[in-house]
Amino acid sequence: MPEVIFAGPEGRLEGRYHPQKQPDAPIAIILHPHPQFGGTMNNRVVHRLHYAFHELGFTVLRFNFRGVGRSQGEYDQGVGELSDAASALDYLQAMNPNSKHCWVAGFSFGAWIGMQLLMRRPEITGFISVSPPANMYDFSFLAPCPSSGLIINGTADRVAPPKDTASLVAKLREQKGITITHEEVEGAGHFFENEEDQMAPMITTVQEYVRRRLGEQTR
Template sequence: MFKFIPSKHDDKLIQVHFDCNVTGNEAPAIIIAHPYGPLGGNMNNNVVISIQRHFVSRGYITACINFRGCGKSQGRTSWTGIPEQQDYKSVLDYMTNNEELGYPKPTKFILCGYSYGAMIANSIECTNLPCAYLLISLPLGVMWALATTKQHVFKKQRPQPTLCIYGDRDQFTGTSRFLNWCQAFSNITIQCVQGADHFWFDYEQELLNHVENWRLGLSL
């Protein structure tokens, strides 16, 4: 089901694909954000689709975002990431508070992003419900270009359970940078996948295997 959610930043309509195959009053939920729009990023991406299908099969309410300027969402990609941060937060708030969705009420969230989407997901404060963070190929090496003067907003470490997963052949961020950034976390799982690069082609199933092992160990 596709819906358009007004962004808290400027009321531009953000396209979101919701899916859920469970009935009942309550279910866990995941929000999934895509890579950088001007380089072709949108929800129709191999990693985003793989994660979405996996979590639907595990009984989650899933929401895939098209950030502003991507797909049928209004607006244009920003220079700072702050409007996209508000796009993501708008979806989180909508799922938490809006009963028009017609799906079970979320009991907990996984805030997920891939590449640029991971940068945005990591910046979201989640306080109303238990949350965990799934950060796939966080682009630490090029964050200066994606967020310009606001990159400090997107490098914060979270106390909630977090999986930071990346390939050892990532073209944008080296293993040492991932490890240095992760050292400040108190509740993080770091997973390096041998042979995978930033785009995960032919490694989607291995990615899902690691994600599932982490999910099963969550205590939210």
């Protein structure tokens, strides 16, 4: 998978870019967890999401937010990281001008950034939010939420408690014109540490959801 360096708001950003042969393949960006708590684009969940989308025929980009790895700049409380994500999407779209479908997937802090990106970019047709930290960040900006998506979390998540995720889902489901799908992985913690019982079922659920949505979007 080629390493890429592209321009961000505070200098260069480091990414991994995995293209398809088809010029009109759907595109997806994957957003990593909190930079100040060890989050990078090589996080296990992020890595698995990247390949999950690629297996479904997406051209995929994951990248390091500012100040992480070889990406320039410093942590910026989410404000600059949202700009980084917008720059990553700009880069991905410039490389794939014929793509008809655009998705964003984020894990934890990355889920919060990804859902903010939804509000900025109407071309995003679907989202995946894994373990969104609804207890730590305000998601009230999703009014209205502009696209349908999947929110998935573990029932044993101690970082972002399931009750807060359920409250977020309930609020989003009050909105008309979109469908929020909510799935829980029984016994899974925030990081889906166990491969067989936690990570694999989460990835399978994500792929089944995206496959179904793609089928609906291409009819």
